[in-house]
Amino acid sequence: MAEDEKNFVAFLGPKASYTHQATLSAFPSPPYTLTPLLTIEDVFAAVQFGTVTRGVVPFENSTNGSVVFTLDLFADLNNKYPDILVCDEVYVPVSHCLLGHDLKKRSSQNPSGHASNSLPETGSMQIPSRTLPQPIIESPLSSGTITPTHSDPHPRKPRAPPLADLSLITKLYSHPQAWGQCHPFLNTYLKGVERQDVSSTSRAAEIVAHDESGNSAAVSSGLAAEVWGLDVLARGIEERGDNCTRFFVLGKRKGEEEYVGTEAERTAEGGGEGMDNTAWKTLVSFTVDHENPGSLAHSLAVFEKYGLNLTSINTRPSSVRNWNYIFFVEIQGRRCGGGGREGPVNQALEELGKACRGWRWLGCERRQVVVRCRMTVEQGSS
């Protein structure tokens, strides 16, 4: 790879996604050239094939749990991404907005009634009645009334009320992770409205920006509203005020040698010679013999034996047969690179090899604190 290609970083886009915000906090541009890609798998592929040196993907949300798309790519059941390694983590506080076209506001700003942008081309098709100007009525759901039901006797209250009438909205777009972070708001004010999963929250904003009927809305960020020219119909709709997403920075294993970080990463606080191992976490996947009682317990016991704290555990179907799983653990500590066999993580992994059916080292990340992202519209747009 040429010297000037070293600073290419791919992320789950399009622009103004939360992943974009995470990427900017880890890779302020310049000197980095940031490349938005449409899916998490596109980011894995770009790192694997060396089109970029780093990739940024979401891994886990504090309210809604793991991002299964990312876990499945780490599971790598078809051996497409054998060289992908985690090399850092980034935390971003996530506050969602409901974005759309506030027709009431727009008509008061533009009393002539002419749309500021033309409606999507409909050809010879009839314009559906929902795209024609409609009297704006208050949504019966906007009252904020939450009715206890048999299945949900104690429904949680939304943290924020809508800022606009939501009665025209018939379709919602977002990344599936976001739905699970906004249950009380969506179940109170938009109950029963069709939800369409899309590849990211900013992709949702981009789609809604092209539908000026007022019938669609996106769960996305306030920044995406500015970047995609949308109105904020509600702000702070996440269920918990401390909602936060953890992102991984991906790098590529080089040849036979293990990933040991860039020079900057090695010499950063907590890295390099004499590093403090507790400042790192190591991600490992493994499979066990499901017929053998205690095989999972024996595998996990090796970490206890070497005094290694586990900070997360996840499972995904292994695809070998139904109800067989691949396990993912994060261990506090760092695997020493350069073929060294010393250190508790190295020793535990060597012993894991005897206790489990197969395992894979997926990289080490420095433990980070939550960063308050100060991304500007200019950064989000570029």
Ligand SMILES: O=C(O)C(=O)C[C@]1(C(=O)O)C=C[C@@H](O)C=C1
């Ligand atoms: O980065 C984005 O905007 C995404 O849509 C991804 C993602 C995720 O997968 O967790 C990122 C942050 C939020 O938790 C919701 C969605």
